[in-house]
Amino acid sequence: MADIDTGGGGHKKKGPGVKKGKKLSTRVDLTPMVDLGFLLITFFMFTTTMSQPTSMHLNMPDDNKNTQEQKTKESGSLTIWLGKNDNLYYYNGILKPDLSNVQVTNYKDIRQVILNKKQTTDTADLFMIVMPGNQSTYKNIINILDEFSINDVERYALVNKVDPQYEKDIEQFDSRSQ
Amino acid sequence: MGRAKLPRKSTAVDMTPFCDVAFLLLTFFILTTKFKPDQKIDINTPSSVSSKVAPEKNFIMISLNKDGKAFLNSDNYKGIMQTALDNLNSQYSLGLSPNEVLKLSKVPVIGTSLQGLKQYSQLPPDALNDKLPGIPIDSTHNELTMWMKAFVDASSTIAGDVTDDANGATSIILKGDNLAKFPQFKNVIAALTENHILKFQMVTNPEAVPTGSELWKKAQIEKTTTATN
Secondary structure, eight states: OOSOOOSSSOOOOOOTTOOOOOOOOOOOOOHHHHHHHHHHHHHHHHHBOOSOOEEEEEEOOOSSSOOOOOOOOGGGEEEEEEOGGGEEEEEESSOOTTOTTOEEEETTTHHHHHHHHHHHSOTTTOEEEEEEOTTOBHHHHHHHHHHHHHTTOOOEEEOSSOOHHHHHHHHHHHHHHO | OOOOOOOOOOOOOOOHHHHHHHHHHHHHHHHHOOBOOOOSSOOOOOEESOOOBOOOSSEEEEEEOTTSOEEEEEOOGGGHHHHHHHHHHHHTTOOOOHHHHHHHHTOSOBOSOSTTHHHHTTSOGGGOSTTSOOBOBOSSSBHHHHHHHHHHHHHHHHHHHOSOOTTOSOEEEEEEOTTOBHHHHHHHHHHHHHTTOOEEEEEEEEOOOOTTSHHHHHHHHHHHHHHHO
16 A cells, blocks of 8 residues: 555566566555554543643641731721622722622723722731632632732631621622622 | 756665654753652642742651642651651551551552541552541641641650751751642641741742742842852
8 A cells, every 4th residue: 555566566577488487676664554554643642641730739827826916007908709690899998887889890800900999098907808709719719819819918817717797798799799 | 858867866864863863852852851740649749030049858748739628748857757656646646567667657648538548558559649637737727737746756855865966957848739729728827836846848840030029039039140250
């Protein structure tokens, strides 16, 4: 198939009585070998892992010790609530009792919100607080922490034990957004 | 009619260079390949811009699947898993024989309550899948706290024996599914912080840094400064 026939062809007469053994071509058909090679390549390509998983480091405060609460300036804090269905609710400073200063956003637009906050406040005062709602997912938490590293925000806290009052507020927003 | 007769050429192609290329590629893939670790529990991790590679040695991994079930596995570095199991066995009188402890320390993933461990050691390997009950992590009955305590004790006893401590402390890795809910994640974190494990890592898929973002600008500046140096 793939070999070029070179043997044979011109039969010259060697003379009477000289018997020549038939010359066999030494060429081998390489097509099956190529087939096999590519088959193995495909196998290795599919099983190989090109990208290694990375990891994100997170440090939590020790809540067993009575560490003094970190004082943050009201003007420099931005609290972000993680809601249901990839919704985000945020407010600057202190929450008003009627929740009127809470704004709704999503994971795309939060970057601009964080950037604005960063530009308008002093770096030493800047502090981000994340409170995940009970309907939020692990992905939401990673995304928001990732957003902080993308925007180069050094000081932030992930609230692990969310106050029941806040939980209720987040739920209220969750039901409103539906 | 006088028509020039072209010599008939063979249509067969020499396959040798083709074969060479194929085997060159094959060698490349064989040498660079690293097989995907056997995934017992299906988890889709979220992605992040973090560029630190997840540790592959000396780790304890807590997995949280999409149903909020927790699983535990470790590479049993310096027998940490075995020591931890021994601790748990004597502390909560689980009635495990040394043979069962050895078996459990080599199990690819632990996904049952402490009381169920004895039975768990008898399970066939193909039964280790998403249908396992998982380690109970309710806020009222969090067995992961007991596990982590056992690991903390185990690592302190092991570290005492080991002279070459170049690899540092055991890293705690958290591997959560995209869809895992926060209440379960909270319980996992609680189990860690209660045992004063305050530093841990979360496994993510690598992702490119968005162009124009603060981090991107920072990386650009670093690149230029290293280039000029």
